[in-house]
Amino acid sequence: MKTDRILLVGDNAFHGISHLSQERAISRGKNLFNPEYAAGLVNTALDNGADGFMFSVSDMTLSIIRIVCAHRKPKSVKLYAIVPYVFEFVRMAVTEGGIPGLSKKIGKDIIISANFNSIIYGTKGLITTDPSSLLKAYLLYEESRIRRAAGKGGDLSSIFLHEVVSDMGISLNLEWLFKSHIELLQKRGIKPGIHTHNLPILVERLNEWRIDLDKIALTTQFNSLGFGMTPSREKCEQVLQDIQGNDIIGYGLLASGYVKIIDALKYINGLPQLKTLALGISNEQQAKETFKFIKREINIY
Amino acid sequence: MKIKVAVVGLGKMGLMHSCIFNMMDDVELVAVCEINGLVRKFAKKMIPNIAFVENLEELKIMALDALCITTPPSSHFLLIKTSYEKKIAQHIFTEKPLAINNIQAEELISLASRTGGVNMVGYHRRFSVTFCKAKQLLESGAIGYPMSFKGHAYSADFLKAKTAKQAINRGGVIEDSGCHVIDIALWLFGDMEPIHASVKTIIGEDSEDEAYIEVKTAGGLIGELNASWCKEGYRLPDMCLSIIGDKGTLMVNEDNVQLTINGIKNIWYKHDLNDVVPFFIGGSEYQRQDQMFIKAIKEGIKAEPNFYTAAKIHKMVDAVNLMARSQNNENR
Numbered sequence: 328m329k330t331d332r333i334l335l336v337g338d339n340a341f342h343g344i345s346h347l348s349q350e351r352a353i354s355r356g357k358n359l360f361n362p363e364y365a366a367g368l369v370n371t372a373l374d375n376g377a378d379g380f381m382f383s384v385s386d387m388t389l390s391i392i393r394i395v396c397a398h399r400k401p402k403s404v405k406l407y408a409i410v411p412y413v414f415e416f417v418r419m420a421v422t423e424g425g426i427p428g429l430s431k432k433i434g435k436d437i438i439i440s441a442n443f444n445s446i447i448y449g450t451k452g453l454i455t456t457d458p459s460s461l462l463k464a465y466l467l468y469e470e471s472r473i474r475r476a477a478g479k480g481g482d483l484s485s486i487f488l489h490e491v492v493s494d495m496g497i498s499l500n501l502e503w504l505f506k507s508h509i510e511l512l513q514k515r516g517i518k519p520g521i522h523t524h525n526l527p528i529l530v531e532r533l534n535e536w537r538i539d540l541d542k543i544a545l546t547t548q549f550n551s552l553g554f555g556m557t558p559s560r561e562k563c564e565q566v567l568q569d570i571q572g573n574d575i576i577g578y579g580l581l582a583s584g585y586v587k588i589i590d591a592l593k594y595i596n597g598l599p600q601l602k603t604l605a606l607g608i609s610n611e612q613q614a615k616e617t618f619k620f621i622k623r624e625i626n627i628y
Numbered sequence: 629m630k631i632k633v634a635v636v637g638l639g640k641m642g643l644m645h646s647c648i649f650n651m652m653d654d655v656e657l658v659a660v661c662e663i664n665g666l667v668r669k670f671a672k673k674m675i676p677n678i679a680f681v682e683n684l685e686e687l688k689i690m691a692l693d694a695l696c697i698t699t700p701p702s703s704h705f706l707l708i709k710t711s712y713e714k715k716i717a718q719h720i721f722t723e724k725p726l727a728i729n730n731i732q733a734e735e736l737i738s739l740a741s742r743t744g745g746v747n748m749v750g751y752h753r754r755f756s757v758t759f760c761k762a763k764q765l766l767e768s769g770a771i772g773y774p775m776s777f778k779g780h781a782y783s784a785d786f787l788k789a790k791t792a793k794q795a796i797n798r799g800g801v802i803e804d805s806g807c808h809v810i811d812i813a814l815w816l817f818g819d820m821e822p823i824h825a826s827v828k829t830i831i832g833e834d835s836e837d838e839a840y841i842e843v844k845t846a847g848g849l850i851g852e853l854n855a856s857w858c859k860e861g862y863r864l865p866d867m868c869l870s871i872i873g874d875k876g877t878l879m880v881n882e883d884n885v886q887l888t889i890n891g892i893k894n895i896w897y898k899h900d901l902n903d904v905v906p907f908f909i910g911g912s913e914y915q916r917q918d919q920m921f922i923k924a925i926k927e928g929i930k931a932e933p934n935f936y937t938a939a940k941i942h943k944m945v946d947a948v949n950l951m952a953r954s955q956n957n958e959n960r
Contacts, residue, residue, distance in 0.1 A: 343863040414863070417640060426639055427664055458674045494909045498647035499675050524908040528651075554899045557908040585899050 332625065333603040334618050335407060336372045337578055338382040340609035341365045341391065342414065359609060362390035368614040369395050376618030379405025379484065381546075381578070381605040383412040384469050389476040396480030404480055407546075407576065407605070409487045409522050410469045437464060442471045459507040466511055485544045485574075486512055487520030494525055497532045505538060513542065518574065520544040524555065527562045530570060540573045548579030549601060550586055551594040555579050564598065571600040578605040588617070592625055630656040631925055632692050634717070636684065636707060637699035638662040638671055641723050641750075644910045645696045646678075648918045651907040655922055658690050663699075687716050694719035694746075694925060696918075701725050701799055705732040709739060718745035721921045721931075725749070725807055726938035728799065730946045733939035740935050746924040748917075748931040749938035751811040753867060753882075755913035755920070757901035762869070762880035763816055770887055771873030777817070777851040781809040783865040785857040792835035795857070800836030802827070802945050806855030809867055810941050811933065813843065813851060816869070820845040822944060827952035830858045841948050 340359050358364045369380055369391060380395070382388040396404055416429060437445050445467035452460030466486065473483055488496070488508055496504040505521065512519040519542070523529045526547045533540060549567075553560030567575060577598070580591045595601060604621070608614045633655055635646045642660065650657040659679040662668045672680045681687060684707060687695075695717040697707050705727040711717055720740070726749050727733045740747045753759050766774070783805060786795045798804045814820065820843045830837035838856040845851070868881040876889035887894045905915040924931035 343861070426667060456669050456673055458670055461670075491909065494907075495643060495647050498651045498907065498909065500650075500677065501674060503674075528907065552899050553904075555908075557904070558906045559904065582899055585897060 332601070333378045333405065334376060334621060335379045335381040335405070335576070335603060335605040336369050336377045336614075336618075337605040337607035338380070338388055338391075339583075339607045341387055342383065342385070360387065362387060362394060366391045366394035368608055368611065370398075371611060371614035372608055372618055373399075373404065375615050376620075376622040379407060379482075381407040381409070381576070383409045383414075383489070384473060385412040385415055388412075389472060392473070392476040392481060393478075396477045399480035401479045402482040404477070404482060405484045406473065406477060406481045407485050407487065407520070407544075408469070408473050408483065409489050409520075409546075410466065411489055411492070413489050413491045433465065433468075437468045440468055440471060442468055445471065459503055462504065462507050463511045466508065467515075470515060470517070483517055485518040485520040487522040487544070487546055490522045490524045490547075493521045493523050493529065497523075497525060497529050500532075502536045505533065505536065509538065509543060518542075518544050520546060520576075522546045524548070525557050527558065527566045530566050540570055544574035544576060546576035546578060546605070549577035549595075549598065550580050550582045551590055552582050552586060554582045554585070567598060567600045573600075574603070575601055576603040576605055577601040580604060580606060583607075588620065589624075592621065596625065630654055631694055631922055632656050632658045632690065633694045633696060634659040634661060634687050634690065634692050636661045636695060636697045638664075638667055639698060642696075642698035644914060645698060645721075645918060646675075647909045648907065648915055649696065650678075652918070652922060654926065658692060659687055661687060684710055684716060685714060688714060692717040694721065694921070696921075697722040700797065701803065702728055704728075705736065708736050712739045712743045718743060719747070719921075719925045720745070721748045721750065721918075723750040724811075724938065725799075725803055725942065725945075726935055727942065728803075730939060730942040733935065733942040737935045737939055746921065746929075746931050747935045748921045748924070749933050749935065750917065751808060751933045751938070751941075752911070752913045752917045753808050753812055754815055754933060755916040756882060757898055757903045757912070758880050758882060758885050758896070759812060761885045761896055761901055762878060765878060765885065765887055766816055766871065770876065771871060771878050771889070772875030774817070774849055774871050774873045776849065777813065777869060777871040778853075779809045779813060779851070779867070779869040780854040780856075781805040781865065781867045782855070782859040782862045783857045784859055784862045785865070786831055786835075786837065787858045787860060789831050789858075792831040792833035795831055795835040795837065796833065800827070800839075800949075801855045801857050802836065802839045802841075802948055805857060805865060805867075806839050806841075806853065807941050807945060809853050809855065809869065810841075810944050811937075812867070812869060813853060814937070814940055814944075815933075816871075817845045817849055817851070818847065819940065820849075820851070820944070822948045822951055823850075825948040825951040826955055827949070839948070839952070843944075 445464045448460045449464035509519040548555035556563040633649050635642050649655045661681050668680045822841050823844050824842040826840050827836045828838040837858050841853045843851045870879045879886040885896045905912040
């Protein structure tokens with residue numbers, strides 16, 4: 328039976344992440360950090376039922392995209408990007424001298440990128456100390472990196488603010504952050520996305536700020552264990568019911584391998600509002616079978 | 629009545645604590661103190677409804693209940709001392725380490741005891757569900773009488789560092805991440821002292837990048853602790869402790885707890901241990917840690933780990949550094 332759900336390949340394994348155990352991430356081996364090998368897995372997944380790739384924007388994932396999209400039909404790979412790649416930013420903040428050092432590094436990268444609009448926004452942001460302009464400069468810089476890597480084969484569907492940024496935004500009431508992000512991406516013809524660990528609070532804040540949920544995409548964890556679902560599985564599911572019809576992408580369905588795929592499917596079948604699902608892969612067999620299996624079986628369980 | 633809190637330092641830890649406090653119903657995040665003018669200028673525009681000040685003493689007029697200090701370790705002593713002496717806030721939470729050595733730590737303990745109020749240090753691993761489960765298993769006698777233990781704190785933070793400048797600024801791997809494994813060992817096994825220690829430079833310029841410590845507890849238990857921030861494969865910092873008892877073994881890290889008795893292994897993942905908080909940012913253990921600080925203030929109880937506990941870690945670290953330096957001098 329066919330499903331109309333969009334299935335995306337997640338990138339955690341290519342960054343050495345396993346939320347089940349770090350030992351497991353290490354034991355997967357170094358192959359996964361080789362862009363050629365990782366791109367091979369993504370290509371296999373795309374040939375076997377996956378519709379696109381969801382990734383944090385890093386040198387590694389951009390290399391993967393460059394390889395994958397080079398041999399695909401125009402606009403055939405849906406790309407869902409998450410910015411910034413927080414792990415790298417935190418590492419740089421540690422090794423480059425805190426937030427001022429990190430800001431200098433990003434500023435330098437933007438100048439080197441020679442992205443005219445990004446430089447204009449960045450300069451304006453610095454002169455007028457306007458955080459919204461700086462955010463736009465950064466988003467334009469990331470968009471240009473993704474488009475350059477994707478070429479014609481990629482279809483940049485959405486750019487999400489990483490959960491650390493958006494959850495900071497909801498806790499510190501940074502209405503401007505969400506509005507600037509949405510405004511810029513809408514102008515660019517890209518669906519604005521928000522990645523969160525706190526779905527119910529995020530939706531409450533967006534409603535308070537009168538941000539139209541129909542115009543944005545949200546992504547958060549959904550699994551039968553309630554793992555990573557704050558403040559509880561029930562509250563996250565309730566929000567999903569309340570905002571049905573909106574573009575919600577569920578990830579973490581297998582809770583990093585803790586949940587069996589059949590159990591994950593049974594759970595997901597109870598949540599028809601989740602139109603898009605992202606799943607990680609870390610080997611050839613998973614790349615071949617996971618998405619094909621989900622497409623075939625999703626409506627059976 | 630809400631607890632009025634100010635955060636000192638707007639780096640990544642300062643931002644995270646600001647977010648956590650601002651989401652608590654019984655807390656009012658009143659101000660942030662940040663010395664960097666440019667960061668302050670942008671922060672004022674970015675974050676509405678919170679005051680930003682340059683100097684600690686500007687916080688005095690705000691009638692604060694508590695301070696949360698997240699600046700670099702070398703500044704902790706002076707900030708805490710000034711806060712007590714100028715009566716800026718009665719209750720103090722500081723990110724680890726408490727100070728840069730035990731002499732400073734002891735002075736802060738004495739100041740804190742004269743001032744009263746709650747004091748707490750951010751050894752957040754104690755609030756991780758897996759380490760709490762391990763402590764519970766150990767105390768219930770699940771592995772019988774502990775015979776030896778081994779622990780590590782590894783990361784790849786400086787694996788690709790081109791210079792040692794930032795590593796040296798962070799004070800060395802024992803003070804930076806090794807102190808977490810020392811804290812957990814003290815928490816699980818009680819007082820201990822080093823019997824052998826060595827420190828290695830990897831990046832260069834006398835940075836302290838790898839450490840090995842052999843310890844003996846007051847009860848005679850022998851353990852081994854390792855720390856490195858140049859470890860390949862450790863994308864995320866990893867802390868692990870393995871304990872051998874006369875009835876079985878226990879292994880705990882950030883992700884899971886493994887109990888092995890007669891060859892049968894039981895594993896509890898975070899997923900099994902109700903790792904749920906009302907608001908998640910950075911890690912659930914930080915939320916629980918800050919909740920404990922606020923609860924201690926409201927209920928007038930002692931928080932743990934406090935300055936006294938943190939001073940024990942300093943005592944260990946000072947002894948290790950002394951031992952390692954004399955060892956290195958002998959080798960030269």
